[in-house]
Amino acid sequence: MEFMTGVKKKEDISVKTLLETPEGTEVKLEGAVHIIRDMGEVAFVILRKSEGLVQCVYEEGSVDFPLKDLKEESAVAVTGTVKKEDRAPGGVEVRLQTITVLSEPTEPMPLAVNKWKMNTSLEAMLNMRPIALRNVRERAKFRIQEGVVRAFRDFLHSQGFTEIHTPKIGAKGAEGGANIFKLEYFHRPAVLAQSPQFYKQMLVGVFDRVFEVGPVFRAEKHNTKRHLNEYTSLDFEMGYIEDYTDIMAMETGFLQYMVELLKKDYAKELEILKVMLPKTEEIPTVPFTKAKELVAEKYNRKIRNPFDLEPEEELLIGQYFKEEYDADFVFVTEYPSKKRPFYAMDDPEDKRYTKSFDLLFHGLEITTGGQRIHDYKMLSEKIAARGMTEEGMEQYLSAFKHGMPPHGGLGIGLERLTMKLIGEDNVRETTLFPRDLTRLEP
Amino acid sequence: MEFMTGVKKKEDISVKTLLETPEGTEVKLEGAVHIIRDMGEVAFVILRKSEGLVQCVYEEGSVDFPLKDLKEESAVAVTGTVKKEDRAPGGVEVRLQTITVLSEPTEPMPLAVNKWKMNTSLEAMLNMRPIALRNVRERAKFRIQEGVVRAFRDFLHSQGFTEIHTPKIGAKGAEGGANIFKLEYFHRPAVLAQSPQFYKQMLVGVFDRVFEVGPVFRAEKHNTKRHLNEYTSLDFEMGYIEDYTDIMAMETGFLQYMVELLKKDYAKELEILKVMLPKTEEIPTVPFTKAKELVAEKYNRKIRNPFDLEPEEELLIGQYFKEEYDADFVFVTEYPSKKRPFYAMDDPEDKRYTKSFDLLFHGLEITTGGQRIHDYKMLSEKIAARGMTEEGMEQYLSAFKHGMPPHGGLGIGLERLTMKLIGEDNVRETTLFPRDLTRLEP
Structure with missing residues (x-):
């Protein structure tokens, strides 16, 4: 009988190991041929590996291929000897001896992915x-995105949160409104989750603090630079809060942790994309009404609707706090x-407002959060006052009938946060x- | 202007901190009142916190409530003083001084969640x-599930994998067959992802090694103890493999890492559920045909279909290897x-079989994996030979036209793996x- 006993050791060495390997050592490397630069007597064969590029030198007559x-x-897969070379990436190159082709393309590339910047449209x-993602700059964006998600999870884990996985097919949407994708579920009407809101709240009654990283679905009919119909939401919900400032404080802690993790583990990608990490030491908070006033005054705008925030106003709030506080x-x-769903906790002193918040990053909303109603009677009354029905929410409401701590939480749009981090605008x-x-493929 | 500067320090102390607190110290605790045991002059008020139960002692006359x-x-939220007490959980109890009710239930509990084992049906x-999830044993299952997911990610990260997030709405299913949920996507037909298969393969061309933890959707019409219509899939895909044993070796490495992480960080939950962790030091591998023969011989069964494996045969294979190898x-x-999708790599020596595998855990399939076809021509020919169309797969196939390394991967059903780990049968x-x-709610 044969047995598996654990991970096999690879002969192929990583870029990191290569850079630490003494000159003259023979090494084996695997990767994609990123670019070939034929200079006549020698050629540079640049290998693209997961972690970066490696310069290999092909000298006529010394390679078997x-x-x-x-x-x-x-x-x-290639073999060769390590040589110091200041002009090579990382200061090391590999003098080729053998080349084994593992697989070949059948068509020429439609995009110059081996250029530093691809001269082509987003479309x-x-x-x-x-x-397109094979381009070094393109893929670096998603390494940084990985870092953001790792930071979210690792930080919340350290704060006593439990990770959950909640269903994306359900009977009823959590956020209400028209932007719900519908499907048929074994001859019954069903919907795709707009958020894990109801589930994470119910689970606060179980684990006190929970988080989830998963897809959410919004059938928004507007095609803008900041909307997606499916995106990855970083959600958390925490019990036993004093008020919604606990939620903002936790998010600030996450952002601080994220910046440190990116600096530590994603320095190469930050360098590739020339990312200036944002300031997270202190994040100003300003009430909605006050923010509108500040912006109206400084930029000479008229407040058209005191209960709504236009995208341009969001941008100006971002600008204001950058100018005034370098935030x-x-x-x-x-x-x-x-402007908030029924489960948002109203301000007891002025029920026109809620104990909730958005986080703007350079003028774009990347988070919506706040304190939720935890009292069954209050929740039930608000549902009635909004003319909503409790139908389909019996289970959600049962959690409140049977006791729920004061709690709140938030959802962060992963793609938006990454976009703003690396300074993209779409x-x-x-x-x-x-x-x-318009885009359902690839 | 007010600023957020990071996580607020909580006065409430954790169970872990409580157990290390010197006798006589005054502490503050928050939690749910799990059970009240009134013994006359004293009462035990057991608090349920995220990490476990805390015994609080209510003495008539010494508490303000x-x-x-x-x-x-x-x-x-309660305050009290710490006292050593061997009969209390963790050997520590809290003598109550004050009780502040943060929130109250409005109805009596429909289930005795504060019993050790709830005497009620799964239904x-x-x-x-x-x-029901508030029960200590119920929630322990999902802490262990969290540990499985953490292990999967942390281990693969250490092995150079990049985490990805791929869309769950698409134009075409990856696995084919009838078990696809359909929906309308802005007046176009769309489907829910049966697996991230196509995406993770395409991304092997970008990151070499990728993984994803996310929901998958299967419109299976059979209601069994081992099927769900939505489940969480732990997927990875790795390039530059020699053959499919690299994939099995990586999975073995993950399982070994998982067992160690569970022992280290989830000891309390393992104890609550009396879990005996499985052996992962060496995992036997047996070819499909051989497995059928071994079982037929030992258990006196007739092989009815040499190209299919019945659930009872899977069970017997599990039994065989437990008995013969204690595996x-x-x-x-x-x-x-x-029995495999078109993208599976056929055995070059006998095309009736593939370079693929299932992993059985006590006789239940928890993983399907294998080597994939990486050569465009071979892939295209196999699609044609199966009478399939390339329509809707243009982007997937383009990755192969433009060069893909030899690769393979797998998908693990998280709920099945957790079920077998803790010895459940549904x-x-x-x-x-x-x-x-039948279940679309809650």
Whole structure:
């Protein structure tokens, strides 16, 4: 009988190990042929590995494989000797001895993914997504995105949160409104989750603090630079809070942790994209009404609707706090009740407003959060006052009938946060395979 | 201007801190009133916190709050002094001084969640899920599930994998077949992802090694103890493999890491559920045909269909390897081609079989994996030979036209793995909110 006993050791060495390998050592490397630069007597064969590029040197006569038969984007295994070379990435190059082709492309590349910046439209990059992402700058965006998610989870884990996985098919949407995708579930009407809101609240009654990283679905009919119809939501919900400032404080802690993790583990990607990390030491908070006034005054705007915030106003709030406090983030608090779902905790002193907040990052909303109603009677009354029905919410409401601690939480749009972090202006730039009004493939 | 500067320090102390607190110290605790045991002159008020139970002692006359007004499942904040007490959980109790009720239930509990084992049916527990999960044993299952997911991610991260988030709404299913949920996407037909298969393969061309933890959707019409219509899939895909044993070796490494992490960080939950962790040091591998023969011989069974494996045969394979090798897991390899999707790599020496495997855990399939076809021509020919169309797969196929390394991967059903780990026999026991033929709520 044969047995598996654990991970096999690879002969192929990582870029990190290569850079620490003494000159003259023979090494084996695997990767894609990113680019071939034929200089006549020598050629540079740049290998693309997961962690970065490696410069290999092909000298006529010293390699067992004819250069003319080597194709860009082939997957290869090579052997060679390590040599210090200041002009190579990382200061090391590999003098080739053997090349083994593992797999070859059958068509020429439709995009110059081996250029530093691809000279092509976002539309073209999205149409040829699996190819476009091979570009070093493109893929660096998603390494940073990975870092954001790792930071979210690791930080919340350290704060006593439990990770949950809640269903995405359900009988009723949590956020209400028209932007719900509908489907048929074994001859019954069903919907795709707009958020894990009801589930994470119910589970506060079980685990006190919970988080989830997962897809959410919004059938929004507007095609803008900041909307997706499916995105990854970083959600948490915490019990035994004093008020909604506990939620903002927790998010601030996450952002601080995220910046440190990115600096530590994603320095190469930050360098590739020339990212200036945002300031997270202190994040100003300003009430909704006050924010509107500040912006109206400084930028000479008229307040058209005191209960709504236009996208341009959000941008100006971002600008205001950058100019006045050098702040990258700002919490806008006390949103009007009619702009918030039924479960938002109203301000007891002025029920037109809620104990809730948005977090703006350079003028774009990346988080909505706040304190929720935990008292069954209050919740039931608010549902009635809004003319809503409790039908389909019996289970959600049962959690409140049987006792729930004061609690609150938030949802962060992963793609938006990544977009703002790396200074892009279209959320599709930081989505591996975006879904929008016109895009269902790839 | 007010600023957020990071996580607020809580006065409430954790169970862990409580157990290390010197006798006589005054502490503050928050939690749910799990159970009240009135013994006459004293009463025990057991608080349920995220990490466990805390015994508080109510002595008539020393507390500012009448015991008769305290309700089970209320959320409370209490103060008291620490006292050593061998009979209390963790050897420590809190002598109560003050009780502040943060929130009260409005109805009596429909389930005795404060019993060690709830004397009720799975059906009832699923119908009252947000309440039933408050039971200490119920929630322990999902802490262990959290540990499995943490182990998967942390281990793969250490092995150079990049985490990805791929869309769940698409134009075409990856696995084919009839079990696809359909929906309308802005007047176009769309489907819910049966797996992230196409995406993770395309991204092997970008990151070499990728993983994803996310929901998958299967419109299976059979209602069994091991099927869900939505479940959480732990997926990885890795490039530059020699063959499919690299995938099995990586999974073995994960299982070994998982067992160690559970021992280290989830010892309390393992103890609550009396879990015996499985053996992962060496996992036997047996070809499909051989496995059928071994079982037929030992248990005196007739092989009815040499190209299919019945659930009872799977069970017997599990039994065989437990009896013969004391093995909890067994890799069954070389599955028949017609039981595998088109992208599976056929055995070059016998195209009726594939370079693929299932992992059985005590006789239940918890993983399907294998090597994939990486050569465009081979892939295209296999699609044609199966009478399939390339329509809707243009982007997937483009990744192969433009060069892909040899690769393979797998998908693990999180709920099934958790179920087998803790010795349950219905996958709904280890799903927070299961979705099956009849269950769309809660």
